[in-house]
Amino acid sequence: MANNEKIMVCVYYGPHGERLIRRGGELAKLLQCPLYVLSVIPVRDDVLDQEQEKFMAAWQTTCDEYGATFIAKTNVDRKAADIIAETARNHHITQLIIGQSGQTRWQEITQGSFVNELLNRIGETDLHIVAVQRMAHHMTETHERGRRVTVIRNGEHYRLSNGESEGETVAEGLFFK
Incomplete structure (x- = not known):
């Protein structure tokens, strides 16, 4: 029986990106399926600052460890949820992993929930949300x-x-x- 699962992890700048990739990598190993890692960059690729470049390099190294395909896309004029959903459709992703939203309750009320926006766009793709608190016990390794x-x-x-x-x-x- 063929496994049709494909996992995509979405990462953004910060200390949790690598942990999310590792989480997705372990799940992909268990399911014996391809892993994609997407970073939606809020600027053009050629104007990344030094901190952003450091994260991107670390993520690429982690992707290499898991045999994952790293994808970076810019969102100068589009919403991140649209780019994530489009990429998931283009790669036939069945499971999407994101970190806990950094939105405050006030941002959610005034701007709408990122998670709800994403759910409305990804169709039948499963969405896994990894809580920041769940990753906190690993923070001592790097922070x-x-x-x-x-x-x-x-x-x-x-x-x-x-x-x-x-x-x-x-x-x-x-x-x-």
């Missing part, structure tokens, strides 16, 4: 959790303190190395 610190001003000088210290407290928060 620090941060340290609670206080910014202290002593005359003209500022410094970070994680305990009691002499000087005026200017701000408190998380510090990431």
Whole structure:
């Protein structure tokens, strides 16, 4: 019996893209089916900044590990949901994996839900939404959790303190190395 499944993972800039690709890669291995990775870039390809290029290179490396096809498309004048749905149709994708939407409730109310928009466009393609919290336990591999610190001003000088210290407290928060 032939397997007609095809998986596409959608990634956007940030620390979760590689984890989504790995998630899709493991699922593709289990189902013994092709894997596609799509990044919808909000600018022309030739004007990626250094951070974006770093993510793209890392994603390409991860795609190579899983034998995935990496696709990058721009959305200067089109909605990301339209581009994702069109790409899914063109490649006969049966399962689509996305990360949890970064939309706030207010954005969802005023602009509409990205997930609902996507569901309306992908037809009978299954949609998997991977919660950011579910990936958080893997964050220690690549990201620090941060340290609670206080910014202290002593005359003209500022410094970070994680305990009691002499000087005026200017701000408190998380510090990431």
